[in-house]
Amino acid sequence: MKNLLIAAAVLMLAACAKTPDVDYDKSVDFSNYKTFAWFPQATLANAGNYQISPLMEQRVREAVNTQLQAQGMTLADTATADVLLNYHASVDTKIDVDTFNVGYGAQWNYWGMGYNTQTTTREYDVGTLVLDVVDRASNQLVWRGAREGRLQKKQSPEERNEAVKESVATILSGFPPEKLKK
Template sequence: MKTLKFLPLLLLFALASCDAIKVNSDYDKKVDFAQYKTFAFYKNGIDKVEISDLDKKRILRSVDEALTAKGFTKSETPDLLVNIFTKEREQVDVNHFNAGWGYGWGYGWNPYFWGGNTSVSRYTEGTLYIDLIDAKKKELIWQGDGEGVLTKDTNKKDEKIKEFVTKILEQYPPQKK
């Protein structure tokens, strides 16, 4: 009976974990990141990103806000070029719950739960990459990525994209140990 009390809590945790954004970053360990003070968007790279122009604007606006909050300024002669690219994939989760009596998990006979319960959920998982390129050398110096569930709700897109960008750019500049 105790298991049934914790089942709703377990389901809530599972749904909340689907909404989390996982972030990673990598960087050139020989670079002094303190030298970078200005940025601009790398138009040639951003034009190739295959997402809607509205989503591009949302991402670029969020990147602009996050970098400005870190003390960077936009410039015609930048220290850094900012590039983005995205990947998306359809995910399908199949869950089966059987509360039968008998030997082992989900094995046996129960007149109340005959056959168990199977649920299928589909969602889109996306990855946003943010590249920071040394403008003079034209070399990638830092890359961050965030992976999480995307929303189709236009009222929540701004919020979700801002969350992606903020979490990714929290990792910049890298903390050297």
């Protein structure tokens, strides 16, 4: 029974990891948006991390374009698009700390007994990709989606492409917001 509860908890956490972090303006009718374009100044270049390069920027743009076109939207000129897209990326270093008991000890020469503990720490990078959708006519942010994940180093270009496609698909699974409502 205990193992079944642990398995259910792990599955629930895995399901949560696939859910994008989404915020949007509830007063907006997203069915009116048929075309999109990128803000002219949209860039990831200022992120300041070696993993966020012009190559990664190209991957993100291609993945977003492909995903939105698969959802029925059309890439248009900036002056005529219904919505404009902007994106941001950041990389943060986090620390994972584990402390556990490794044994019970006793000494006879000196009075005392106690537990021995071991603590290990690991640094790792977490990347966050944020996609903004702005209504071109009002210049107001109407939708924001984000995904955070642990970055993998030493990936091939193909592995990087797949990771970006998966992240973008996860973020855009909440766009338009009507898809989230059941």
